[in-house]
Amino acid sequence: MLARVAENIYWLSRYLERAENTVRLVDVHSRMLLDLPDVADHVGWIPLISINALDEEFAKNNGIASEQNVCDFMIADNENTGSLHNTFVAIQNNLRSCRDIVPRTSYEAINSACLFVRKKVSKAAMTPGQRSELLGDVRSRLLAISGEINSSMFHDEGYRFMRLGCDIERADMTSRIIDVQSAWLTLGDGGSGLENIAFQQQRWLSVLHTLSAVQMYRQHVRTPINGEDTLRFLLHDSKLPRSYRFCIEHLDNTLAQFNQHEKPRAAIVQLREQLLAADLAELAQTPIELHRFIDALQQSLQTVSSAIAQTYFLPPQET
């Protein structure tokens, strides 16, 4: 497979996963806030911006983080590089360059989703109901695409690059969602009052919700929802599809199938050690430590993705 095309197909997959994450975040977050009528609009909505590290970009054109502002920004804003709209623009651009590799039926599914988003997403204010319907539609399309690719694409290098892109993006998103939670938890009064415990529980519950993991937590962890167990479930569990460990082990398995894989796999070994060495009880108690830990994980993941780029993709063009 051509190195240039491999890079396009890898990014196509990353953006598809990113679109799904954005849909999931906005949707789950809106629903969660319905349970917290007392939280001020701004305090409630700003985490969506922070998860995606878009605080600066948001501040450029927006004042307060109202529901309307944040949702427009995350869904429709064509100046926000991370908006759903622009994610689909990136999907379409990458799709162009690997059109000859993607199965025709998958191409049509992805292309139709791009046309759908372009047509439906506008800056015109959406009611929460309309928004939820739109996000649901986009999500079904993305799931259909993922199924379509899995069942019709030849499971060779091209498919493996899609897997790599998807797992990296997924691991990254799981860590971001936990990270924002650490920022939230510092907002608590730090006391051990009942109110604070309830508040903390609510926060961790929302993290689990965002990652579609509540039901699985209840079935497999069984303890009342708390910080340490939630962190263990989301970071260390080896069967939960969005847990950090699951993603990087998957990543490693995929890499093992390539002819050349030493550099990126060496980077994963390091990342894995770092992940498993964490004292989760301690991290659950000290939000600032949790933030530092997640930060370090993200840097190591970045090392993995650079190693992938150096090993397989076309070197940047000399100018």
Next chain:
Amino acid sequence: MRNRWSDYQSPGFDELIQADGQARPFAHKVASWLNDLSPEDLSSREHAAQLAIAQMGITFTVYSDKGNIDREWPLDIIPRVIDANEWREIEKGLKQRLQALNMFIHDLYNDQAILNDNIVPRQLIETSSNFRPECIGMNPPHQVWAHICGSDLVRGEDGTVYVLEDNLRVPSGVSYMIENREVMKRALPEVFRQSHILPVDTYPSDLRATLSSLTDVKNPTIGVLTPGVFNSAYFEHSYLAQQMGAELVEGRDLVVDSDGYVNMLTVDGPQPIHVIYRRVDDEFIDPECFNENSTLGVKGLMKAWRDGKVAIANAPGAGVADDKVVYSYVPDIIRYYLNEEPLLQNVPTYRCENTEEREHVLNNLDSLVVKPANESGGYGMLIGPMSTPEEQADMAKNIKDNPRNYIGQPTLTLSTAPTLCDDTFKARHIDLRPFVLQGESIKVTTGGLTRVALREGSLIVNSSQGGGSKDTWVVEFDHPSMSQSQSQTQSSVVESDQPDLEPVQTPPPASSKE
């Protein structure tokens, strides 16, 4: 129900409807089927076709000041129908023409017999911007230079088919020919069951066979060399790569190694590539040899080709026969090499280089079509009857400054075909671009891409300038299974669809001797 065809009128020859208002016999079925559609049904079919085009991502790229944008491919759902008997004659003529053209190109870069015998003036070739001295002495496989040719055919008022031009550099449009058929099958499935329409979708495998015949390597790696995602024909490049199982490569994906072979940069390092179907013009394929500023090409590619280490289609230098002045000599070229009379007519052409003919062109700018010798896409031409005095004066100056570079032709009233315009059928001018493949053997597409000028009276069919397209049906009108089909339909409802499943009889395969 009202007859849709009763007030239909063509300014010239119509491909579907005769002067008496009746459909031509071979188009009778589709004409009556179209007539029976309710207005709602007609517009819902049109809508279905547009939706299919959007979903399938059939686009072409237009360069504008806002950057490059993808436009959805314009397809008119009323097909253009050709009688298979007529088509077989056209096919023979195209094969004859391309064979002669390839012998001509090979001669120009080798013995130059045709120049020495003064059939084609030496000066004309030596001043052609598409003649490449770098190619002199080359002996490509099968002595074929133009492997893929798109010749534009038009029909005049009296029904004669003319060749308007031969595109021997990087002709495009074949992917739209195939996709038009796919879309039509989605939008009008019933008609396909009633008519004997010859299939068009063997082209990608024929192209692959043609390209494979250019190398001794068994099951070679083929690359489609594209200028990139912003090229107007990028859709076609990726389509053909996908359909042929070829790699879609850009110049930056290729390197020539120290042994002089061409390699593509893959995730497992450099891998050999054996045949390059290049969709980049000659002058950009190798910065070492031609345009040194080109970023689209590959350094050392020309040397690799000259040394026989890679095959390139079309061969560099093939465009010399694409020159519109050379075009005027094609009948002589056919007679010279094949000792046959041309089966397809050329449009009468005045060469501005010749003093008398130039005077005739300059005196008749308001009625002639004037074309520059080496442009494509309809650029730089003057259509006399539709031009302003200022445009004519500009053209007169161009001709006087560079007479070698211009030809004049009478303005033909191109034939028309019914086209859906605001829910009614209107006559619009059309042309036809069939594609001819030549490698070890020679093969012509069944029909080709029909382009239609969507504005009333317009003769410009180029999609970059507001043209549309039609699916082109070559139909077996007196095919034996047609009558069988009808009788079975009457006798047995259950088996009525059986005859349609029979293999369609295609013209006999071409042999290399042809």
